[in-house]
Amino acid sequence: MATGIRDKVAIVGMGCTKFGELWDKGAEDLMVEAYKEAIEDAGIEPKEIQAAWLATCYEEINIGKSAMPLSTTLKLPFIPVTRVENLCASGTEAFRAACYAVASGAYDMVLALGVEKLKDTGYGGLPELSFTFGTRNRMIFPNVTAPGAFAMMATRYFARYGIDPEEGKRTLARISVKSHHNGALNPKAHLRREITIEDVLKAPIVAWPLGLYDCCGVSDGAAAAIITTPEIAKGLRQDFVRVKALQVAVTSGEELMYQAWDGTHVESTVRAAVRAYEEAGIKNPREEIGVMEIHDCFSITELVTYEDLGISPRGKASDDVNNGFFDLDGQIPCQPDGGLKCFGHPIGASGLRMMYEVYKQLQGKAGERQVKDPKLGLTHNLGGFPPHSVVSVAIVGE
Amino acid sequence: MVGILSYGAYVPRYRLSRKAIFDAVGWFAPATRGYARGEKAVANYDEDSLSMGVEAARACLRSKESVYALYFASTTPPYMERQNSAIVAHALNLPDSVEAVDLTGSMKAGTAALLAAFDSVKSGRAPAAMAVAADARLAKVASAQEHLFGDAAAALLVGNGDPLASLLGSYTVSCDFVDYRRSTKNDFGKAWEERWIRDIGYGRLIQEALSGLLKQQGISPKLLAKVAFPCPYSAVRKKIAARMGIDPTKVQENVHQLIGDAGVAMPMLLLVSALEESKPGDLIAVASYGNGAQALLLKVEKGIGVYKKGLWQRALSRRAEMSYEKYLAFKELVPLELGIRGEEVAPTALSVLWRERKAVLGLVGSRCKRCGTPVYPPQRVCVNPQCKAMDEMEDYPFAERKGKLFTFTADNLAFSMNPPALYGVVDFEGGGRYWFDLTDCALEELKVGMEVKMTFRRKYVDKNRSIFGYFWKAVPVIEGGE
Numbered sequence: 001m002a003t004g005i006r007d008k009v010a011i012v013g014m015g016c017t018k019f020g021e022l023w024d025k026g027a028e029d030l031m032v033e034a035y036k037e038a039i040e041d042a043g044i045e046p047k048e049i050q051a052a053w054l055a056t057c058y059e060e061i062n063i064g065k066s067a068m069p070l071s072t073t074l075k076l077p078f079i080p081v082t083r084v085e086n087l088c089a090s091g092t093e094a095f096r097a098a099c100y101a102v103a104s105g106a107y108d109m110v111l112a113l114g115v116e117k118l119k120d121t122g123y124g125g126l127p128e129l130s131f132t133f134g135t136r137n138r139m140i141f142p143n144v145t146a147p148g149a150f151a152m153m154a155t156r157y158f159a160r161y162g163i164d165p166e167e168g169k170r171t172l173a174r175i176s177v178k179s180h181h182n183g184a185l186n187p188k189a190h191l192r193r194e195i196t197i198e199d200v201l202k203a204p205i206v207a208w209p210l211g212l213y214d215c216c217g218v219s220d221g222a223a224a225a226i227i228t229t230p231e232i233a234k235g236l237r238q239d240f241v242r243v244k245a246l247q248v249a250v251t252s253g254e255e256l257m258y259q260a261w262d263g264t265h266v267e268s269t270v271r272a273a274v275r276a277y278e279e280a281g282i283k284n285p286r287e288e289i290g291v292m293e294i295h296d297c298f299s300i301t302e303l304v305t306y307e308d309l310g311i312s313p314r315g316k317a318s319d320d321v322n323n324g325f326f327d328l329d330g331q332i333p334c335q336p337d338g339g340l341k342c343f344g345h346p347i348g349a350s351g352l353r354m355m356y357e358v359y360k361q362l363q364g365k366a367g368e369r370q371v372k373d374p375k376l377g378l379t380h381n382l383g384g385f386p387p388h389s390v391v392s393v394a395i396v397g398e
Numbered sequence: 399m400v401g402i403l404s405y406g407a408y409v410p411r412y413r414l415s416r417k418a419i420f421d422a423v424g425w426f427a428p429a430t431r432g433y434a435r436g437e438k439a440v441a442n443y444d445e446d447s448l449s450m451g452v453e454a455a456r457a458c459l460r461s462k463e464s465v466y467a468l469y470f471a472s473t474t475p476p477y478m479e480r481q482n483s484a485i486v487a488h489a490l491n492l493p494d495s496v497e498a499v500d501l502t503g504s505m506k507a508g509t510a511a512l513l514a515a516f517d518s519v520k521s522g523r524a525p526a527a528m529a530v531a532a533d534a535r536l537a538k539v540a541s542a543q544e545h546l547f548g549d550a551a552a553a554l555l556v557g558n559g560d561p562l563a564s565l566l567g568s569y570t571v572s573c574d575f576v577d578y579r580r581s582t583k584n585d586f587g588k589a590w591e592e593r594w595i596r597d598i599g600y601g602r603l604i605q606e607a608l609s610g611l612l613k614q615q616g617i618s619p620k621l622l623a624k625v626a627f628p629c630p631y632s633a634v635r636k637k638i639a640a641r642m643g644i645d646p647t648k649v650q651e652n653v654h655q656l657i658g659d660a661g662v663a664m665p666m667l668l669l670v671s672a673l674e675e676s677k678p679g680d681l682i683a684v685a686s687y688g689n690g691a692q693a694l695l696l697k698v699e700k701g702i703g704v705y706k707k708g709l710w711q712r713a714l715s716r717r718a719e720m721s722y723e724k725y726l727a728f729k730e731l732v733p734l735e736l737g738i739r740g741e742e743v744a745p746t747a748l749s750v751l752w753r754e755r756k757a758v759l760g761l762v763g764s765r766c767k768r769c770g771t772p773v774y775p776p777q778r779v780c781v782n783p784q785c786k787a788m789d790e791m792e793d794y795p796f797a798e799r800k801g802k803l804f805t806f807t808a809d810n811l812a813f814s815m816n817p818p819a820l821y822g823v824v825d826f827e828g829g830g831r832y833w834f835d836l837t838d839c840a841l842e843e844l845k846v847g848m849e850v851k852m853t854f855r856r857k858y859v860d861k862n863r864s865i866f867g868y869f870w871k872a873v874p875v876i877e878g879g880e
Contacts, residue, residue, distance in 0.1 A: 121738070122738045123737060123738045123739045124811070125739070125811045128739055128742045128744070128813075130742075130743070130744040130858070131742075131744045135746075135747040135750045136750050136754055136758075136775075138744045138746070139746065139750070139751065139754070139758045139857070139867060139869060140757070140758060140775060140832075140857075140869055141833070142819075142821035142833050142834055142835040143809070143812045143813070143814060143819045143821060143835050143857075143858075144809070144812065144821060144833070145809055145811045145812045147809065147811050148807045148809035148811065148812055148819065148821065149807075151807035151809070152805040152806060152807045152821075152822065152823060152833075153805070155805045155806055155807060155846060156804065156805035156846065159805070159846035159847075204810075205808075205810060205818075206809075206810055206811055207807045207808065207809040207810060207811060207812075207818070208807055208808040208809075208818070208841060209807075252781070252783065253777075253781055254781050254782075254783055256823070256831065256832065256833065257773050257774065257777070257781045257830070257831055257832060258771065258773070258781045258782060258783070258831060259825050259829060259830075259831050260783075263804060263805050263823070387823065387833075
């Protein structure tokens with residue numbers, strides 16, 4: 001009988017670079033910076049690391065295939081290093097692999113590092129998707145981009161709940177305004193400017209009905225975690241963080257190819273969350289979760305994720321948004337670091353960047369952004385598109 | 399009896415006003431003022447002669463007739479080498495055993511395709527054969543041809559049965575009358591003097607073919623119910639009728655002011671429009687023009703009485719305006735800054751296209767024999783979460799199924815020749831869902847839940863690798879707006 005990952009492994013060190021359009025830095029610089037902070041934070045020597053996992057998504061740009069860019073950059077001494085790729089969940093997948101390796105007893109000190117150098121394409125947005133999904137899909141996939149794919153969920157959400165698009169956009173705007181408020185407090189964020197609802201509503205449309213401020217930025221960055229056993233962690237520091245749940249759910253294909261999906265939620269998130277709460281022993285997430293970093297690639301994604309995670313009732317997330325439930329001083333502060341909205345989304349790094357914030361929040365080291373005494377923190381990544389997704393949900397706590 | 403069993407026509411949704419052409423470039427070519435009346439049909443950015451031909455053929459294949467031979471005529475086939483008719487056949491989901499033939503080189507190719515279809519059926523080689531004619535000829539800016547040329551397609555199905563019309567005979571004049579020429583090295587043709595083309599080309603050669611046909615058949619011109627031939631000059635049309643002793647009201651109304659000269663498709667479209675207005679016993683003479691002329695004599699048969707008409711008016715009624723600037727861009731007559739995203743085209747794996755040709759070109763999915771769930775693209779394992787049967791699938795074509803627009807967006811980030819890129823998720827009647835590009839519409843026309851139809855289009859163009867990536871898009875059925 002599988003017993004899950006709960007309390008079997010600990011995070012003893014984390015690092016995260018400043019995210020942004022880092023024209024003067026390559027992926028090598030970012031990997032070294034995140035790694036350096038993580039091992040210094042853990043108080044370990046590089047030679048203590050027994051295995052490593054590297055998360056990157058795009059190989060057309062960035063550092064290409066394989067784990068060798070990590071091992072050769074950090075001069076890791078012929079230890080096992082594995083590259084992990086699962087779209088936007090890549091960072092959390094590297095973290096999950098590292099945790100499972102420690103839990104299995106195969107190793108007791110490992111590294112998970114995610115890095116993505118996106119700003120080398122020559123144009124805005126993510127690299128052209130027609131290259132990304134294989135030789136058949138490029139012949140049949142529509143002319144889709146990430147903003148467009150998620151915008152279709154907003155179109156459907158508004159239609160299903162009878163929300164006038166102008167009214168709906170106002171609720172979505174509230175989500176981005178909240179994240180910008182938090183990001184402005186965070187020196188590591190890419191976008192550090194407060195915005196108003198009017199700014200969001202007046203911004204140019206990227207993919208109708210989503211405007212510029214409904215979309216996260218595109219940036220470069222890296223983040224890393226050192227994972228060990230709780231026993232070893234105790235010898236290194238008192239405020240280490242325990243892993244409570246690690247779940248991934250990947251679409252069966254039915255949302256896009258079968259008519260049951262309603263278009264206003266992400267099924268993979270629902271499935272991963274249910275399993276994560278069970279693994280972590282959480283009965284009522286709305287009451288028990290203290291802080292969340294969810295995959296706010298677009299404002300609409302954040303809105304439906306509140307519902308998919310079982311925090312807000314179906315169709316009612318806007319009430320929580322408008323009541324400040326997810327604000328920094330709300331009941332479950334969400335995106336306290338500014339989220340993807342303000343960090344941008346260097347794909348491989350994002351999951352570990354979210355974990356970095358939750359780790360700091362649980363340790364009480366989040367400075368101006370510190371949430372009041374959180375006991376459990378949740379991170380969520382959504383790769384692919386609403387009807388065609390890979391989702392990770394991780395829960396960590398004291 | 400062998401004859402025409404059904405017909406189809408396709409006119410693209412968009413029209414370019416000739417006044418708009420003259421207003422823009424008339425300063426350079428004041429002599430084109432005389433042409434600047436009416437409008438012409440222009441292909442959307444994702445259409446070409448082949449895709450329009452497919453649409454005309456689909457309109458023609460109204461029931462589940464099988465087609466054993468397919469003749470595709472065009473002077474503007476997208477490929478010089480790679481059989482265009484074979485692509486059309488895949489789009490129509492015809493079996494690989496189809497006899498597919500391309501005809502090109504002259505505007506006579508349309509009627510030649512129709513004769514070939516009759517020959518293959520009459521010889522017993524094919525129980526049913528289809529002639530498809532389509533053109534989208536490119537004209538230089540400020541040329542007479544820019545006013546004259548329009549884009550459209552037509553299709554006729556020939557077979558045994560209770561036909562709409564039978565073929566009594568044909569008469570062909572082939573000669574090196576070089577009114578207009580285009581070599582394989584050039585995108586644009588060159589024309590000789592217009593007055594010569596008007597008087598000798600249209601005026602003499604068409605008459606020669608028509609007169610030859612009537613003489614050969616021993617039929618007096620007065621017995622003709624309708625005469626149809628392409629000729630943009632109304633004075634010449636009248637003159638031909640007068641000289642031959644044909645009542646000028648019997649000359650089929652020219653559609654030059656509505657769609658322009660659609661090349662090889664023109665005589666076929668005129669024949670379609672004539673058939674729509676005819677009754678059993680009518681004699682119709684139809685002629686094509688190009689390096690000579692080719693005339694066919696058809697007798698309208700009893701089948702016309704029960705044939706559902708209105709297709710021609712429907713084809714014409716779907717109409718929206720296109721600006722001259724957009725037309726120039728879509729026809730690639732001005733170099734647009736596409737941006738790096740627009741310049742990047744993922745290579746097409748042709749071995750994958752071969753393996754998946756039914757799914758990609760024919761929009762054929764699969765249906766689970768156990769639970770009946772249809773799915774696109776085809777799957778080995780049933781997508782119904784309650785079923786998941788493995789390897790119990792049969793082919794299931796989606797192209798002719800109606801759909802409902804489940805959701806949509808207008809994307810300004812995605813590269814499109816006609817931004818914003820419109821796409822959405824389509825739920826098919828009877829099951830099956832997938833996401834598709836949307837075309838022939840604007841964001842303001844879209845609503846969740848509206849009806850859509852599938853249409854065969856260029857999904858992408860990879861110029862460097864000589865690839866036109868054909869696939870299917872969804873077109874909203876816009877009530878009252880067509």
